[in-house]
Amino acid sequence: MFSRIALVSTVAAFVGAASAQLTITTPSANLWWVGQSLNTLAWTCSSSPYQNFTVLLANSNPAVLSAPIAIIAVQYNYDCSETITQQQASQAPGTGYTIQLANTLNSTDVYTTSEPFEIKALGASYPASASPSATSSGSTAQSSGKTGGALSTYIPVGMSMAAAIALGLVVA
Ligand SMILES: *[C@@H]1O[C@H](CO)[C@@H](O)[C@H](O)[C@H]1NC(C)=O
Ligand SMILES: *[C@@H]1O[C@H](CO)[C@@H](O)[C@H](O)[C@H]1NC(C)=O
Numbered sequence: 001m002f003s004r005i006a007l008v009s010t011v012a013a014f015v016g017a018a019s020a021q022l023t024i025t026t027p028s029a030n031l032w033w034v035g036q037s038l039n040t041l042a043w044t045c046s047s048s049p050y051q052n053f054t055v056l057l058a059n060s061n062p063a064v065l066s067a068p069i070a071i072i073a074v075q076y077n078y079d080c081s082e083t084i085t086q087q088q089a090s091q092a093p094g095t096g097y098t099i100q101l102a103n104t105l106n107s108t109d110v111y112t113t114s115e116p117f118e119i120k121a122l123g124a125s126y127p128a129s130a131s132p133s134a135t136s137s138g139s140t141a142q143s144s145g146k147t148g149g150a151l152s153t154y155i156p157v158g159m160s161m162a163a164a165i166a167l168g169l170v171v172a
Contacts, residue, residue: 022048022077023044033117033118035090035120036122042081042082043077043112053101054070055075056068059097059098075101100112
């Protein structure tokens with residue numbers, strides 16, 4: 001009984017804290033991407049006030065990217081996550097990258113920006129919690145890797161399964 005109450009209040013607290021805001025959960029400082037490979041973009045779709053947005057890749061160093069580049073013209077919020085292919089984002093390995101979610105009609109109207117993240121060289125391991133094959137930790141990225149099917153079981157670090165189900169991150 002107590003554990004059930006604790007669980008419900010934990011979920012409620014999480015949902016309440018995340019109300020009416022759009023946050024990019026992957027990539028982040030700890031959830032890097034791997035170059036020339038499939039990578040995961042995920043956002044807080046259940047609390048997003050926006051129905052759609054343009055996805056841009058930027059870098060704090062103008063020598064790397066002089067301006068943000070659009071990698072998805074129109075992304076619907078209800079998808080909650082997307083697998084980014086090497087054709088969409090073929091940037092050199094490096095640090096200081098950010099993802100921006102912006103107004104589809106005006107890409108300088110940025111709704112939210114990710115934490116700075118690293119694109120590691122082809123062959124680097126995916127972060128354990130964001131690996132496209134969640135069952136094998138420390139798997140090696142491959143350019144012919146798996147599609148987004150495993151994304152339905154992706155759970156952010158520190159989130160309980162119940163909270164993930166409540167937020168629609170996991171199909172119960
Ligand atoms: C994007 O969402 C807005 C409402 O926020 C809507 O007016 C517009 O038609 C949508 N665009 C597309 C391409 O669905
Ligand atoms: C685009 O968005 C930026 C930032 O919100 C704003 O300053 C600018 O006026 C907008 N441009 C147009 C054409 O609406």
